[in-house]
Every structure is written in C-alpha cells, then in structure tokens.
Amino acid sequence: MKPSYIRVIIDRMIHRELDYSVPETLAARVGVGSRVRVPFRDKSALATVVATLEQSDVEAIRPIEAIVGDAPVISANLLELAKWMSAYYCCPLETVMRSLLPQVIRKAKIGWKKQLFVQPARKIDNKEVEKLKKRAPRQAELLETIAKLEAPMPAAQLLRKTSLDNQTLRALVKRGLVQLHEEAVERDPHGDEKFIETINLELNAEQAIALKQIADALEAPESAHPVLLHGVTGSGKTEIYLQAIRAAVEHERSAIVLVPEISLTPQTVERFKGRFAEAPGAVAVLHSHLSEGERHDEWQKINSGRARIVIGARSAVFAPLKNLGLIIVDEEHENTYKQEEAPRYHARDVAVVRAKIDKCAVVLGSATPSLESYHNAMTGKYKLATLTQRVDTRQMPLMRIVDLRQERRKEKAAAILSEKLRGAIADRLEKREQTILFLNRRGFSTSLLCSNCGEARDCPNCSVALTFHRHVARLSCHLCGHTAAVPKKCPACGKDALIFAGFGTEKVESTVAHLFPKAAVRRMDADSMTRKEAYRETLLSFRAGKIDILVGTQMIAKGLHFPNVTLVGIINADLALHLPDFRAGERTFQLLTQVAGRAGRGETPGEVFVQTYTPFSPSIQFARHHDFAGYFQQELEFRERCDFPPFKHAILITVRSTHEERAKFSAETLTRRLKEWLEPEFILSEATPAPLEKLQGQFRFHILLRGNAIMRLSRQVRETLDKLPFPEDVIVTVDVDPYQLL
Numbered sequence: 190m191k192p193s194y195i196r197v198i199i200d201r202m203i204h205r206e207l208d209y210s211v212p213e214t215l216a217a218r219v220g221v222g223s224r225v226r227v228p229f230r231d232k233s234a235l236a237t238v239v240a241t242l243e244q245s246d247v248e249a250i251r252p253i254e255a256i257v258g259d260a261p262v263i264s265a266n267l268l269e270l271a272k273w274m275s276a277y278y279c280c281p282l283e284t285v286m287r288s289l290l291p292q293v294i295r296k297a298k299i300g301w302k303k304q305l306f307v308q309p310a311r312k313i314d315n316k317e318v319e320k321l322k323k324r325a326p327r328q329a330e331l332l333e334t335i336a337k338l339e340a341p342m343p344a345a346q347l348l349r350k351t352s353l354d355n356q357t358l359r360a361l362v363k364r365g366l367v368q369l370h371e372e373a374v375e376r377d378p379h380g381d382e383k384f385i386e387t388i389n390l391e392l393n394a395e396q397a398i399a400l401k402q403i404a405d406a407l408e409a410p411e412s413a414h415p416v417l418l419h420g421v422t423g424s425g426k427t428e429i430y431l432q433a434i435r436a437a438v439e440h441e442r443s444a445i446v447l448v449p450e451i452s453l454t455p456q457t458v459e460r461f462k463g464r465f466a467e468a469p470g471a472v473a474v475l476h477s478h479l480s481e482g483e484r485h486d487e488w489q490k491i492n493s494g495r496a497r498i499v500i501g502a503r504s505a506v507f508a509p510l511k512n513l514g515l516i517i518v519d520e521e522h523e524n525t526y527k528q529e530e531a532p533r534y535h536a537r538d539v540a541v542v543r544a545k546i547d548k549c550a551v552v553l554g555s556a557t558p559s560l561e562s563y564h565n566a567m568t569g570k571y572k573l574a575t576l577t578q579r580v581d582t583r584q585m586p587l588m589r590i591v592d593l594r595q596e597r598r599k600e601k602a603a604a605i606l607s608e609k610l611r612g613a614i615a616d617r618l619e620k621r622e623q624t625i626l627f628l629n630r631r632g633f634s635t636s637l638l639c640s641n642c643g644e645a646r647d648c649p650n651c652s653v654a655l656t657f658h659r660h661v662a663r664l665s666c667h668l669c670g671h672t673a674a675v676p677k678k679c680p681a682c683g684k685d686a687l688i689f690a691g692f693g694t695e696k697v698e699s700t701v702a703h704l705f706p707k708a709a710v711r712r713m714d715a716d717s718m719t720r721k722e723a724y725r726e727t728l729l730s731f732r733a734g735k736i737d738i739l740v741g742t743q744m745i746a747k748g749l750h751f752p753n754v755t756l757v758g759i760i761n762a763d764l765a766l767h768l769p770d771f772r773a774g775e776r777t778f779q780l781l782t783q784v785a786g787r788a789g790r791g792e793t794p795g796e797v798f799v800q801t802y803t804p805f806s807p808s809i810q811f812a813r814h815h816d817f818a819g820y821f822q823q824e825l826e827f828r829e830r831c832d833f834p835p836f837k838h839a840i841l842i843t844v845r846s847t848h849e850e851r852a853k854f855s856a857e858t859l860t861r862r863l864k865e866w867l868e869p870e871f872i873l874s875e876a877t878p879a880p881l882e883k884l885q886g887q888f889r890f891h892i893l894l895r896g897n898a899i900m901r902l903s904r905q906v907r908e909t910l911d912k913l914p915f916p917e918d919v920i921v922t923v924d925v926d927p928y929q930l931l
C-alpha cells in the first residue's frame with residue numbers, strides 16, 4: 190500500500206515527530222528512511238521519514254514538498270537502533286540521527302563528483318587537422334590527440350597529458366569539432382594503491398577453536414552470544430577476523446570491522462583490502478580523514494550494496510550495510526569508542542545492540558578486555574575465546590620495574606631516564622636494535638612556577654597549568670588551545686625567579702638526543718605530526734631502521750608492528766594512576782600491557798622498563814607478571830565494593846556556566862529535584878565542583894548517579910530535566926556510562 194501520510198523527524202531540534210501528507214505523485218517513492226523536504230513553520234526543512242501511516246489525526250495536515258535523493262538513507266533496523274540510543278543515552282532522536290547520517294548525506298544535493306569528458310564531435314580527418322595547423326597550431330595539436338581517443342577522456346587528464354590549456358579546448362568545442370559532457374565519477378581514497386592478495390593462513394589450535402565459536406554464532410545468530418576474543422598482542426586475532434569475514438561473505442552476508450581511529454593505519458587497511466583483493470571495491474573505509482566527497486562516495490557504495498565489508502572508526506558502526514552478518518570490534522577496551530559529545534554513545538555497546546537488532550554475530554577483541562566485557566564473559570552474557578600464545582610462540586617481553594624514588598636519591602636527572610633505562614638504550618644502540626620511549630604528555634615543561642611566591646602560570650580559561658613548548662617558545666593550554674608568551678619575571682610577585690617544572694615528550698626527546706648524540710631520535714605526538722603525511726613518513730622511516738629511538742605519546746602505543754624494536758621504556762607509569770577516576774587503575778594496566786606488546790615482535794626477545802614512583806600498585810605488579818586473571822579479579826572486587834561499573838551503571842550530569850554562582854545554584858537545585866523524583870533504588874551523589882573546575886571559561890559541577898536499571902534511570906533523568914527551567918547561560922549535559930570523569 191502506498192503511504193498517504195508519513196511521520197518524520199526534522200533535522201532541527203524540536204524534540205517532536207511531525208505528520209505530513211504525501212501527494213499521490215510522490216507516494217510510490219516514499220518509505221521509512223526516505224529523506225524529504227517539508228514545510229515547517231514558514232520555511233522548509235529537511236527531514237527523515239520514521240513511519241508511514243494510513244491515517245493521521247493532525248488537523249490541516251500539510252503535504253511534503255519533495256523527496257530528496259533516490260533511495261532511503263536509513264533502514265528500519267537502523268532506525269530502531271537510533272531509537273534505542275535516544276532512550277539509553279538520554280539524548281534527542283534528532284541528535285542521534287546526526288551521528289547516524291554523515292553530514293554530506295543529509296545535505297539536499299547528492300554530491301557525486303562530476304567530471305568533464307572529451308570526445309570528438311564527429312569523425313575528424315587528417316585534412317582538417319592540417320588546415321587548422323596553419324592558423325591555430327595548438328588547437329591542431331589537441332585535435333589530433335582527441336581524434337585518436339578510443340573512449341571519452343576526462344578533460345583534466347587530457348590537458349595534463351598534452352600540456353595544453355582549457356582555452357584551446359574551448360576553442361575546438363566552439364568550432365564544433367569536439368564535444369564535452371559531464372559524467373559522475375566515484376572517488377576512491379585508496380584507488381591509487383595496489384593490494385597484494387593474501388590467503389587464509391592455517392590456524393593454530395587455539396585460533397581454530399576461537400574461529401569455530403564465531404562460525405557457530407554466524408550459523409545461528411538469533412541464539413548466539415557476543416564473543417569476547419581475549420588474545421595477547423600478536424596471538425593472531427586479526428587473522429581470525431579475516432577468516433570470520435570470509436565465512437560471512439561466503440554466506441552472502443556483509444561485515445563491519447571497527448578499529449580505534451589511531452589503529453586505522455595504512456597497514457591495517459592494507460591487510461583487509463589484501464585479503465579481499467579479488468574485489469577491491471568490496472571493502473569500504475570510513476574514517477575522519479576522508480574528504481566530504483570521499484565520505485559521500487564510500488557511504489553510497491555501502492548503501493547501494495556494492496561494498497560488503499566496512500572497516501572504520503567509531504561511527505562505522507552505523508554503516509548502512511544490508512544483510513549484516515558480522516560486527517567485529519577490535520581493541521574493544523579503547524576509550525576512543527566513546528563519543529565525548531552528544532550522542533555520547535559507546536560504539537562497542539552500540540555494536541552489541543545493533544547485532545541483536547540485525548540478528549548477526551558480534552566479536553569483541555582485545556589483549557586487555559575492559560572490565561565490563563570481561564565481567565559479561567564471566568557471567569555468561571558473552572562467550573569467551575582465549576588465545577594465550579603468540580603465534581610464533583615467542584616469549585612475552587621481560588618487564589622490569591624501575592623505582593624512581595630510589596633512582597632519584599642517586600641523582601636528580603634520573604626522573605626522566607633512570608640509569609638502568611639509559612644503560613639499556615646504549616646497549617640497543619650498540620646492537621643496532623630499536624627503542625620506543627613512551628610518555629603520555631606533550632610539550633617541554635608541564636608548568637612554569639615562581640620559586641619565590643610559588644605561583645604557577647595557569648590558563649586564564651581552564652583550571653590547569655600552561656605547558657611550555659620549546660619549538661615555538663610559548664606557553665599553551667592543552668585543553669582550550671590558549672597560548673601566551675613566556676614572561677621574564679613572575680607576573681604575581683615581580684621577582685626574576687621563574688622555573689620550569691615537569692616534563693613532556695619534547696624534553697624527553699632533547700634529553701635523549703643530548704645523552705646519545707649519535708643516535709637518530711624522532712618524536713611522534715600531536716605537535717610533531719601536524720602534517721597529514723608526517724605520521725606515515727615517520728612510521729616508514731622507523732620501519733626502515735632510519736630511526737634508532739622513537740619518543741612518543743599514545744600515538745605509538747598501539748597496534749603497530751616493528752620487528753626490530755627490542756626495548757620499550759615507559760617514562761612515567763603513574764600519570765594515569767593519579768587521575769580522580771575509578772578506571773585509573775584499569776587504564777594503567779591496559780596501557781602497560783599494550784605498550785609492552787610493542788617490544789620483541791621479531792627474532793630477539795623484548796624488554797620493557799617501567800619507571801614509576803608507585804612500584805607496588807596492583808596495576809603495575811599484575812601487568813609486570815602478565816597476569817590478566819589476577820588483575821581482573823582484584824579490580825572487580827574493588828568495583829563491586831564501591832558500586833562502580835560493571836556492577837552498577839553510572840550517569841554523569843555536568844552543569845556548567847561562565848557564571849560560577851549560577852552553575853552551582855543550578856546543580857544544587859537539580860540535585861534536590863533528582864532526590865525527590867528519582868526512585869530510591871538509585872544512588873545519587875551531591876553536586877560537587879568537577880575535578881576540572883574550570884574549562885574554556887566555564888565553571889563546572891558534577892552530579893553522579895548510579896543504578897542497575899539504566900533505561901529507567903535515563904528516563905527519569907530526562908523527565909526531571911524537562912521539567913526544570915535552567916537559566917539560559919547554564920548548560921546541562923548528561924553522559925550515560927561516562928568515561929571522562931574530569
């Protein structure tokens with residue numbers, strides 16, 4: 190039946206669904222998921238159809254104006270997913286839709302790239318060319334080339350090839366000798382690259398068992414549980430993904446592979462494109478570095494069914510694949526799966542829900558699973574597959590803990606590079622092996638203090654100290670980007686007593702370069718990698734052995750394979766530990782384990798030096814012994830005692846404003862209302878200043894809620910917020926399952 194009425198949500202925030210009628214001429218082409226243009230107030234607006242209706246009780250219903258694009262952009266399943274997200278993450282459906290549909294797809298004009306093609310207007314004989322040669326030699330030259338074309342050629346390409354200009358071409362068109370026409374062409378971000386075909390490797394026993402578990406889930410997805418694939422780095426997880434996808438594709442089903450943005454390296458893409466090289470177009474890649482045009486084309490390729498495999502970062506979980514068979518979430522513990530703006534969703538959790546809706550298999554893989562996923566595996570919600578061995582049965586690296594308290598007693602400089610770590614680096618340089626030094630902090634000095642009055646240079650907009658960057662010789666705030674010149678004297682007391690304190694990667698680099706003047710040292714962090722190609726170039730020269738020591742932030746911590754790296758130094762393991770966050774310990778454990786996974790992937794076994802002031806903290810000790818089970822056990826006990834996830838869900842409400850008093854008052858009022866209106870089973874904290882009290886000029890207050898029935902809690906929070914009027918300059922955000930507690 191053709192719909193005569195439809196229900197839509199429009200792209201603007203009105204928090205309501207609206208009904209429209211559909212003119213008979215358009216009715217056949219409208220369905221759930223279509224994009225339409227509708228009259229709204231006295232303007233028109235773009236909207237997405239969420240339902241078709243036989244009748245509507247809206248009075249004076251207005252007709253839609255037009256249909257946008259040819260095909261529906263969102264399936265009924267994805268719409269269901271969007272509604273779930275809206276309820277779970279306490280977020281308006283319009284906002285969810287904005288994440289679901291890329292901007293370039295929501296636009297009214299469909300953005301295929303058009304290119305001008307050239308061909309002869311008719312048969313051109315030699316005489317005509319000769320005649321033209323006398324009067325217009327360049328035109329003649331171009332005409333000669335065009336006359337010989339076997340197929341129409343893109344104008345730009347032709348002009349490049351002949352080194353002639355557009356004017357010459359236009360002249361030939363004017364003479365009626367040459368024709369131009371426009372054609373849509375598809376951009377392929379990897380179109381220039383060749384991928385070497387690879388075949389399935391023969392799996393070892395553990396891998397075979399894991400693949401069987403996934404294959405079972407592919408066979409009977411309705412009754413299957415998500416599979417948690419816990420395998421140490423280098424245990425062959427990616428090989429299992431590749432074979433599982435192969436199996437899905439052979440069943441005529443499609444697959445999504447999510448990887449954290451930082452692991453979406455050319456290497457990763459190459460591995461997937463290479464395994465499915467028989468149909469290179471079948472693998473689409475979605476990430477944040479695509480141009481709008483590329484994103485449009487990749488998305489259309491997926492929506493039309495030409496691409497069957499999608500590999501991408503967080504938002505690729507919404508890829509509009511039909512007949513989805515398998516979703517893989519690699520490095521499922523990664524924080525980058527959590528979106529830190531509305532909708533504040535976690536792609537792993539959305540993947541699990543999408544798998545349920547689409548009735549497909551889902552695999553979560555990691556060397557260091559999150560407590561949440563591991564707990565789910567323990568309680569039987571997920572199936573656990575474990576790979577305990579590296580594929581080459583190589584040893585796990587030896588972890589050496591360096592107690593910085595003792596080192597410091599020996600000499601002051603030891604805080605950056607202990608004697609032991611220095612010795613190990615010297616040894617590697619001698620053997621021509623490579624070293625990675627890791628520190629999760631950019632810049633040269635992390636604060637500028639006055640030794641007379643004790644005053645630090647803080648950001649005027651945020652409650653953090655400014656970091657000194659030596660290469661630009663300025664102070665800068667890592668939160669808001671504010672920069673300032675380095676004062677000569679202390680602005681507070683006027684004394685010439687300023688000292689730099691704390692250190693970041695820039696200082697590590699310069700210290701290393703100073704200690705080892707002959708070594709090739711390179712730094713890899715957000716400051717040194719501002720050019721798009723810099724990242725790739727640095728990794729290539731590192732792989733080629735042109736760099737001896739690579740210093741970097743989390744950019745180098747994950748997912749990279751370097752056979753010649755035999756030493757990893759963790760400059761300060763305590764950075765994450767002291768954050769006011771219940772996941773601090775978990776993060777430290779994951780980080781140490783992941784960074785350690787970079788060492789000793791080649792012939793020589795690896796060694797890891799962990800520098801710390803708290804050598805006996807559990808995360809460091811368990812990581813040292815590669816003892817996952819032991820770590821999980823004690824961390825789970827701690828979480829249970831404190832009613833933290835995974836035992837209770839959390840919701841973090843942030844109330845912020847440029848007016849401190851108004852933010853505080855609003856937060857306190859909200860807390861009082863929540864106390865009255867929430868069911869008593871939920872745990873409610875008082876409104877407190879956030880650990881990061883001031884950010885980008887705004888004062889921030891936190892309210893933390895916890896409970897088991899997260900959907901109910903979300904709904905009650907939404908209802909409370911809807912009933913409360915907040916002053917205009919007060920912003921309230923709700924983060925369900927928060928990862929940022931600052």
Ligand code: ADP
Nearest residue numbers: 390391392393421422423424425426427428580
């Ligand atoms: P992970 O994803 O767990 O880090 P990979 O899948 O990248 O592990 O495997 C590590 C290396 O071992 C890769 O070079 C891969 O090609 C190789 N490999 C994986 N499985 C096998 C296997 N069954 N036989 C031989 N080599 C394998």
Ligand code: ZN
Nearest residue numbers: 648651666669
């Ligand atoms: Zn700032």
